[in-house]
Amino acid sequence: AQSVTQPDIHITVSEGASLELRCNYSYGATPYLFWYVQSPGQGLQLLLKYFSGDTLVQGIKGFEAEFKRSQSSFNLRKPSVHWSDAAEYFCAVASNQAGTALIFGKGTTLSVSS
């Protein structure tokens, strides 16, 4: 069965420092991968997606992610974190069994210290 693992439950980063959030997926073929962000009390906002081609994808708010097939990973990065980036981040993979559903990881909470 497909699955997504986000190994880090909670990460704290200093403002201005770089950020990397880890995501590992389980899927046989080339996956469709997504990163979403959720601010407190709000729905999920799509940051970026990977379908095929260039393995480094750019998203909104200065985020990027790199697809590494050999490591089954799709890690999210940002070179300089802002206090407003504090939120919950979810990695997701497209399901191959239920329409166009997404399978989400449990999320990583990002705190930003000043």
Add this chain to the structure above:
Amino acid sequence: ETGVTQSPTHLIKTRGQQVTLRCSSQSGHNTVSWYQQALGQGPQFIFQYYREEENGRGNFPPRFSGLQFPNYSSELNVNALELDDSALYLCASSSRGLGPAGYEQYFGPGTRLTVT
């Protein structure tokens, strides 16, 4: 362009009761998916509707049911509420038929359901 909207924002129900949650999809989208997000967890897929028919279902019992209307809006119904049904219910819309882009889902703000 109007985004995904959901109503109500919050809801408190008693165990055993029934609840209906509503969702209006983003303009131009023809597919609606529902997810349950328990506290501290990632969203879990409940089911999806396309062309007014259920088009995929997650591991949820039949007391979770839904509808999609001709204008692509949707309802989620939950019967015989249990305490564990307390969660944030998220609706997402997408546009099926665009290849991989059909998997891009745009979420509403959610309905917070509390079952006591």
